[in-house]
Amino acid sequence: xxxxxxxxxxxxxxxxxxxxxxxxxxxxxxxxxxxxxxxxxxxxxxxxxxxxxxxxxxxxxxxxxxxxxxxxxxxxxxxxxxxxxxxxxxxxxxxxxxxxxxxxxxxxxxxxxxxxxxxxxxxxxxxxxxxxxxxxxxxxxxxxxxxxxxxxxxxxxxxxxxxxxxxxxxxxxxxxxxxxxxxxxxxxxxxxxxxxxxxxxxxxxxxxxxxxxxxxxxxxxxxxxxxxxxxxxxxxxxxxxxxxxxxxxxxxxxxxxxxxxxxxxxxxxxxxxxxxxxxxxxxxxxxxxxxx
Amino acid sequence: xxxxxxxxxxxxxxxxxxxxxxxxxxxxxxxxxxxxxxxxxxxxxxxxxxxxxxxxxxxxxxxxxxxxxxxxxxxxxxxxxxxxxxxxxxxxxxxxxxxxxxxxxxxxxxxxxxxxxxxxxxxxxxxxxxxxxxxxxxxxxxxxxxxxxxxxxxxxxxxxxxxxxxxxxxxxxxxxxxxxxxxxxxxxxxxxxxxxxxxxxxxxxxxxxxxxxxxxxxxxxxxxxxxxxxxxxxxxxxxxxxxxxxxxxxxxxxxxxxxxxxxxxxxxxxxxxxxxxxxxxxxxxxxxxxxxxxxxxxxxxxxxxxxxxxxxxxxxxxxxxxxxxxxxxxxxxxxxxxxxxxxxxxxxxxxxxxxxxxxxxxxxxxxxxxxxxxxxxxxx
Amino acid sequence: xxxxxxxxxxxxxxxxxxxxxxxxxxxxxxxxxxxxxxxxxxxxxxxxxxxxxxxxxxxxxxxxxxxxxxxxxxxxxxxxxxxxxxxxxxxxxxxxxxxxxxxxxxxxxxxxxxxxxxxxxxxxxxxxxxxxxxxxxxxxxxxxxxxxxxxxxxxxxxxxxxxxxxxxxxxxxxxxxxxxxxxxxxxxxxxxxxxxxxxxxxxxxxxxxxxxxxxxxxxxxxxxxxxxxxxxxxxxxxxxxxxxxxxxxxxxxxxxxxxxxxxxxxxxxxxxxxxxxxxxxxxxxxxxxxxxxxxxxxxxxxxxxxxxxxxxxxxxxxxxxxxxx
Numbered sequence: 001x002x003x004x005x006x007x008x009x010x011x012x013x014x015x016x017x018x019x020x021x022x023x024x025x026x027x028x029x030x031x032x033x034x035x036x037x038x039x040x041x042x043x044x045x046x047x048x049x050x051x052x053x054x055x056x057x058x059x060x061x062x063x064x065x066x067x068x069x070x071x072x073x074x075x076x077x078x079x080x081x082x083x084x085x086x087x088x089x090x091x092x093x094x095x096x097x098x099x100x101x102x103x104x105x106x107x108x109x110x111x112x113x114x115x116x117x118x119x120x121x122x123x124x125x126x127x128x129x130x131x132x133x134x135x136x137x138x139x140x141x142x143x144x145x146x147x148x149x150x151x152x153x154x155x156x157x158x159x160x161x162x163x164x165x166x167x168x169x170x171x172x173x174x175x176x177x178x179x180x181x182x183x184x185x186x187x188x189x190x191x192x193x194x195x196x197x198x199x200x201x202x203x204x205x206x207x208x209x210x211x212x213x214x215x216x217x218x219x220x221x222x223x224x225x226x227x228x229x230x231x232x233x234x235x236x237x238x239x240x241x242x243x244x245x246x247x248x249x250x251x252x253x254x255x256x257x258x259x260x261x262x263x264x265x266x267x268x269x270x271x272x273x274x275x276x277x278x279x280x281x282x283x284x285x286x287x288x289x290x291x292x
Numbered sequence: 293x294x295x296x297x298x299x300x301x302x303x304x305x306x307x308x309x310x311x312x313x314x315x316x317x318x319x320x321x322x323x324x325x326x327x328x329x330x331x332x333x334x335x336x337x338x339x340x341x342x343x344x345x346x347x348x349x350x351x352x353x354x355x356x357x358x359x360x361x362x363x364x365x366x367x368x369x370x371x372x373x374x375x376x377x378x379x380x381x382x383x384x385x386x387x388x389x390x391x392x393x394x395x396x397x398x399x400x401x402x403x404x405x406x407x408x409x410x411x412x413x414x415x416x417x418x419x420x421x422x423x424x425x426x427x428x429x430x431x432x433x434x435x436x437x438x439x440x441x442x443x444x445x446x447x448x449x450x451x452x453x454x455x456x457x458x459x460x461x462x463x464x465x466x467x468x469x470x471x472x473x474x475x476x477x478x479x480x481x482x483x484x485x486x487x488x489x490x491x492x493x494x495x496x497x498x499x500x501x502x503x504x505x506x507x508x509x510x511x512x513x514x515x516x517x518x519x520x521x522x523x524x525x526x527x528x529x530x531x532x533x534x535x536x537x538x539x540x541x542x543x544x545x546x547x548x549x550x551x552x553x554x555x556x557x558x559x560x561x562x563x564x565x566x567x568x569x570x571x572x573x574x575x576x577x578x579x580x581x582x583x584x585x586x587x588x589x590x591x592x593x594x595x596x597x598x599x600x601x602x603x604x605x606x607x608x609x610x611x612x613x614x615x616x617x618x619x620x621x622x623x624x625x626x627x628x629x630x631x632x633x634x635x636x637x638x639x640x641x642x643x644x645x646x647x648x649x650x651x652x653x654x655x656x657x658x659x660x661x662x663x664x665x666x667x668x669x670x671x672x
Numbered sequence: 673x674x675x676x677x678x679x680x681x682x683x684x685x686x687x688x689x690x691x692x693x694x695x696x697x698x699x700x701x702x703x704x705x706x707x708x709x710x711x712x713x714x715x716x717x718x719x720x721x722x723x724x725x726x727x728x729x730x731x732x733x734x735x736x737x738x739x740x741x742x743x744x745x746x747x748x749x750x751x752x753x754x755x756x757x758x759x760x761x762x763x764x765x766x767x768x769x770x771x772x773x774x775x776x777x778x779x780x781x782x783x784x785x786x787x788x789x790x791x792x793x794x795x796x797x798x799x800x801x802x803x804x805x806x807x808x809x810x811x812x813x814x815x816x817x818x819x820x821x822x823x824x825x826x827x828x829x830x831x832x833x834x835x836x837x838x839x840x841x842x843x844x845x846x847x848x849x850x851x852x853x854x855x856x857x858x859x860x861x862x863x864x865x866x867x868x869x870x871x872x873x874x875x876x877x878x879x880x881x882x883x884x885x886x887x888x889x890x891x892x893x894x895x896x897x898x899x900x901x902x903x904x905x906x907x908x909x910x911x912x913x914x915x916x917x918x919x920x921x922x923x924x925x926x927x928x929x930x931x932x933x934x935x936x937x938x939x940x941x942x943x944x945x946x947x948x949x950x951x952x953x954x955x956x957x958x959x960x961x962x963x964x965x966x967x968x969x970x971x972x973x974x975x976x977x978x979x980x981x982x983x984x985x986x987x988x989x990x991x992x993x994x995x996x997x
Contacts, residue, residue, distance in 0.1 A: 003504050003505075003507075003508055006500060006504045006533070007500055007501045007504055010498060010500030010501070011498070011500070014497070014498040014500075037913070084960065084964065087964045087965075088963060088964055088967065091963075091967035092967070094721075094727070094920060094924070094967075095920065095963040095967035096963070098916070098917060098920045098921070098959065098963050099959070099960045099963040099964065101913055101916075101917060101959075102917075102955075102956040102957075102959035102960045102963070103956070103960060105952055105953075105955070105956040106953055106956035106957060106960070109330065109950075109952040109953045109956065110953055112330065112334065113950065113953065117330070117334030117335050117338060118335045118549065119520065119521045119524070119549075119553055121552050121553050121555070130532055137532055137533045137534060139532050208497075211497065211525065211528065212497050212525075213521055213524060213525070213553050215521060217331075217332060217495070218495075220495065220910075221493075221495045221496075221497075222497075224791075224909065227787075228787075228788070231784050249498075252498070253498065253500060253501045254501075256501040256502070256505075257501040257504060257505060261490055261491050261492070261501075261502075262464065262491055262795070262798075262799040263795055263799065264493070265493060265791065265795060266791075266792055266795050269788035269791055269792050270788075270792075272784065272785075272788045273785055273788050273789075276774070276781050276784055276785055277773050277776075280781060330952065368945075370952075372905075373901070373903065373905065373906065374706075374899060374906060377702075377899060377901070378699060378702050378703060378706070379699075381697075381698050381699040381702050382697075382699035384698070384699075385697035385698055385699045385700075398807075398809075398903060398905065401808070401809075401811065401901065402811070402899065402901040405811070405812075405900065405901070422808060464798065464799075464807065465798075465807045466807040466808050466809075466903070468807075469806060469807050469808065
C-alpha cells in the first residue's frame with residue numbers, strides 16, 4: 001500500500017508538469033490551429049534565462065526568476081508570435097509545424113552553443129524537506145508542484161470564462177471571423193494566448209529544473225509526452241490537458257512499478273490509440289465544429 | 293533535374309577543395325577525431341576531443357611524430373551512428389593515418405567496420421563489451437570495457453559488503469545493456485541473488501517507481517549503471533525515499549559532474565573507475581591541471597582517454613619507425629607501455645590481441661562532496 | 673504542357689546521376705546512396721501527404737519494418753530479391769491495418785496514431801532482443817550479389833540504389849498519372865466534390881497511406897545493406913520528422929519535391945560543416961525562413977522565381993512540369 005501511495009503521489013507531481021506543458025499545446029492549437037513541436041524546448045529554455053540571471057548578471061534567485069519569466073514571455077511569446085507564427089498563419093498548419101520543428105533544433109543547438117552541453121545544477125525554489133505519509137515519502141517540492149499547477153489551471157479557467165478579455169480570447173479561438181465582426185481585436189487576443197503559453201512554459205521550467213536539471217536536450221522527451229497528454233485529454237480543453245497530464249504521469253509510474261518497466265513508455269501510447277478510436281475528441285474534449 | 297546536376301557539381305567542387313588541402317601531406321600526419329560534439333553524447337565526446345587535442349598540441353610542440361606535425365580534424369557525429377559511419381569514411385578518404393573516436397558504443401560498433409575495411413587503426417573511447425568481441429584487428433580501446441570493469445566490483449560486493457541479495461538499475465540502451473549483461477553473469481557466477489532488475493529509459497526524469505521497487509525488493513546493495521544526469525536524478529530520489537542500501541556504480545556514479553548535479557545526494561556513493569581524474573597519482577593530477585589551464589574547465593575520464601589515445605599512437609609509431617597503418621595495428625596488439633618510459637600514458641597500459649586494454653583501476657567514494665580514491669584494483 | 677525538351681532533360685538528369693560517382697571518394701558515394709534511399713521514403717510519404725493530404729509520422733518505423741525484415745531474412749541466407757518484397761508487403765499490410773481505424777474519423781488522427789505507432793515500434797525493436805538484437809541491433813547484413821553484379825563495393829552499390837530509385841520513381845509516376853491517381857488530386861482539391869462524384873475517398877486515402885508506407889519499407893530494405901547495421905534509434909520518431917521535413921522543404925505535392933528535399937536534408941548539413949558548431953543552427957534558421965517566405969517548399973520557390981523572371985530560365989521547365997504533372 002505504501003508503495004502504491006508512493007508512486008501515485010510521485011506520478012501526480014510529474015504529471016502536473018506534463019499538464020502545464022500540455023496546456024501550452026492546447027492554447028497554441030486554439031489560437032493558431034497548429035502543433036508547436038518546439039513546446040518541449042519552450043520548457044527547457046527559461047531555466048537557462050534564470051541561470052544567466054544568477055551567474056552572469058549576479059542577481060538573487062527571486063530577481064533571476066522574474067527576469068527569466070520576462071525574457072521567456074518576450075522571446076517565446078512575443079517574438080515567436082510576431083516572427084514565426086504571424087507571417088505563416090495564412091499558409092496553413094503544415095509549414096508552421098515544420099517551422100516549429102526547425103525552431104526546436106535551433107533552440108536546442110543555440111542553448112548548447114551558448115551555455116554548454118553539460119547538465120547544469122539548478123537552485124531549488126522550495127525547501128528540501130520530505131513528509132512521511134503512511135509509509136510513503138513525499139517531498140515538499142512534489143506537493144507544491146501539484147498545488148501550483150492546479151492553481152494555475154483553475155486561475156486560467158476562471159480568467160477565460162469570467163473576464164471580458166478571457167471570453168474574447170475564447171471567441172477568437174472558436175471563430176475568428178465572427179469574433180472580428182463582433183468587434184473583438186482578434187490579433188491582440190491571439191497575442192495574449194501566446195504570452196500566456198510562454199509564461200506557463202516558464203513556470204513549468206522553474207518547477208521541474210531542480211529535479212530535471214537544466215540541460216539543452218531536456219525538451220525532447222517532455223515535449224512528446226506533453227503532446228500525447230494533450231491529445232489524450234482532448235486537444236481543445238484546458239481541463240482536458242490537465243487530466244491528460246496527470247493521467248499519464250500516474251499511469252507511467254504504475255505501469256513501471258506493477259506491470260513492465262521495459263514498456264513503461266508504451267502504455268500512454270496504447271491509451272492514445274484506444275482513446276482516438278473510442279473517443280476521438282479526447283477524454284474531456286468537445287468535438288470541434290469546424291474541420292481541422 | 294538541373295538542380296541535381298548543380299548539386300553534383302557542388303559535390304565535385306567540395307571534393308576538389310578537399311584535395312587542395314591535402315597538398316602538404318608529406319609534412320604532416322592526419323589523425324582525425326570523429327566524435328560526439330553534439331547530441332546526447334556531447335559531454336563525453338567534447339571531453340574526449342579536447343583531451344586528444346591537448347595531446348596533439350603537446351606532441352606538435354615537441355616536434356611531432358617522427359618529425360611530422362599532427363593534424364587533427366574534427367568530425368561531429370551528432371551522436372548518430374549513421375552519421376558517424378559516413379564521417380569515419382570521410383576521415384579515411386582524407387588520408388587518415390589513424391582515427392580517434394567514437395565514444396558512444398552504438399556509433400563505434402557501426403563505424404569500426406568501415407575503418408576495419410580500410411585498414412585504419414581506430415582508438416575508441418567506448419566501453420561496451422561487444423566492441424572487442426568482433427575479431428576486428430584495427431580497433432583499440434582507450435579505457436577498459438565493461439566486461440573488465442564490472443568484474444572488478446564482484447569481489448567488492450562479495451568480500452567487502454558481504455551481500456547475498458542485490459538490485460541493478462540500468463539505462464536501457466546499448467551502453468547500459470552491455471554493463472547489465474556482464475553484471476548478471478558475474479552475479480550468477482558468485483551466487484549473489486539479483487532481486488530487482490530495473491531498466492530505465494534514456495533521459496528518464498522520474499525515478500520514484502524504480503527506487504520504490506528496489507526498496508521493496510530488500511536488496512542489500514544496488515548496482516547503478518546509468519549516464520551522468522540519470523545518476524544524479526536516481527541519487528536524489530534514493531535519498532528522498534530513504535534508500536539505505538549502498539549504491540555502487542561503474543565509472544560515472546562518483547564523478548564530479550554527478551556530485552555537482554545531485555547536490556548532497558551523492559554522499560557515500562561508491563564506484564569503480566577505470567580512470568579517475570581524482571586519482572592520487574601525480575601524472576593524472578598534472579594532466580587535470582593542464583586540462584583546466586587549457587580549457588578553463590574540468591574534464592571527466594573521457595578527457596584522459598582522448599589524451600592517452602594520441603600518445604599511444606605516437607609511441608607505437610616511433611617504435612615501428614615509419615607511418616604504416618598495418619604495422620601500427622599489429623604493434624599495438626600485446627603492447628605494454630610503461631609510464632616510466634612513456635609518460636604520456638599517465639598510467640602503465642597494455643593492450644591484448646583483441647584491442648582490449650588493461651591497467652590498474654580505482655575504487656572511489658564520495659566524501660564531503662568530493663570523489664575520493666579508497667582503493668586500487670590491479671591490472672587484469 | 674508538352675514541351676519537346678522534357679524527355680531530353682529527364683535523360684540528362686539520369687546521365688548526371690549515373691556520372692555523379694565518377695572519381696568520387698567512398699564518403700561521397702555513401703552520402704549519395706543515402707540520399708537516394710531517403711528519397712524513396714520521401715517519395716512514398718509525398719503520396720500520403722502531398723496527394724492524399726494525410727500526415728503520417730511513422731515513415732521511419734515503416735523503414736524500420738522493411739529494414740529489420742530484410743536484415744533478418746538476408747542474415748538467415750534468404751536472397752535480397754526475395755527478402756525485399758516480403759518487407760515491402762509487410763509494410764503495406766501494416767499500413768492498411770493502421771490506417772483503417774484511424775481514417776474512420778476525420779481530422780489529424782492518422783498523424784496521432786502514426787506518432788504512437790512509431791514510438792511503439794521503437795520500444796518493441798529495443799526490448800525484444802530475441803528477434804531484433806535489442807539495443808545492440810543487427811549487423812553484418814550482406815549486400816546483394818546478382819551473379820555478375822556484386823554490389824558489395826560502394827560504387828556498384830550506388831548504381832544498385834540508383835536503379836531501385838529509378839524503378840520505384842517510375843512506378844510512382846505511373847500511380848499518380850493513372851485515373852486512380854488522378855482521384856487523389858480531385859480529393860485534395862475538393863473532398864466534398866470528389867465524394868459527390870462517387871469517389872470512395874476513404875478507400876483511396878487508405879490505399880495512398882498503405883502504398884506510401886510500402887515505399888518506406890522499400891527504403892528500409894535498401895537501408896539495411898547500405899549501412900549494414902541497424903539499431904532501434906535509426907527508426908525513432910525524430911527520423912520520421914526528418915522524412916516529413918524532406919517532403920515539405922522540397923515541396924509536398926510536387927513529384928520531384930521530396931527528391932530535392934531529401935537532398936537538402938542530407939546534403940546541406942554536409943556543406944555547412946565548415947561552420948563547425950553553428951551548422952545545425954544555420955540549417956534550422958534556413959528551414960524556418962523557407963517556411964515563412966515560401967511554404968510550398970523549394971520547388972514552389974523555384975516556380976515563383978521562374979514566374980517572376982518569365983520564361984528566360986528554360987532549364988527549370990522540367991521541374992515545373994514534372995511537379996505539376
